[in-house]
Amino acid sequence: MLRRLGYAVGVKLPARYNDWVLHDATSKYWWARYVLQRSVGIVPLCAVWLLLPGSIWLRLSIVLMAALVAYFYSCAYMEESVEHRLGRQGFPHNTGRRIRAEAAEAKNAEATARYVARYRTPSEG
Numbered sequence: 001m002l003r004r005l006g007y008a009v010g011v012k013l014p015a016r017y018n019d020w021v022l023h024d025a026t027s028k029y030w031w032a033r034y035v036l037q038r039s040v041g042i043v044p045l046c047a048v049w050l051l052l053p054g055s056i057w058l059r060l061s062i063v064l065m066a067a068l069v070a071y072f073y074s075c076a077y078m079e080e081s082v083e084h085r086l087g088r089q090g091f092p093h094n095t096g097r098r099i100r101a102e103a104a105e106a107k108n109a110e111a112t113a114r115y116v117a118r119y120r121t122p123s124e125g
Contacts, residue, residue: 008040021089025082026099038074
C-alpha cells in the first residue's frame with residue numbers, strides 16, 4: 001500500500017516492478033490511472049484548504065479553482081510526465097509513446113479492415 005502511494009507521488013519503484021510500471025504507463029486506460037495518481041497529491045491539499053477560516057463559499061471557490069488549475073497542468077503535461085517516470089525506471093526515451101502508438105496502430109488497422117470488409121465491395125466489371 002505504501003509503495004503504491006509512493007509511486008503515485010513520484011517515487012521510483014525497485015527494478016522488479018518495471019513490468020508493472022510499463023503496464024501502468026501503456027495500458028488502455030493509462031490516462032485515467034494517471035489522473036487518479038495525481039489526485040493523491042491534489043485531494044489532500046484541497047481538504048486542507050476547506051479547513052481554512054472564512055465563509056464556506058470562499059473556501060469552496062478556492063478549492064475549486066486550485067483543483068481546476070492543478071488538474072489542468074497535470075493533464076497538459078501528462079505524456080511528458082509518464083515518459084519521465086518510465087525514464088527514471090530505466091526505460092529508453094519515448095518507450096511509452098512508442099508502445100501506445102503501436103497499440104493504436106493495431107487497433108486502427110482492425111477497424112479499417114472491418115470498414116473495408118463491410119462497405120467496400122469489389123466493383124463489377
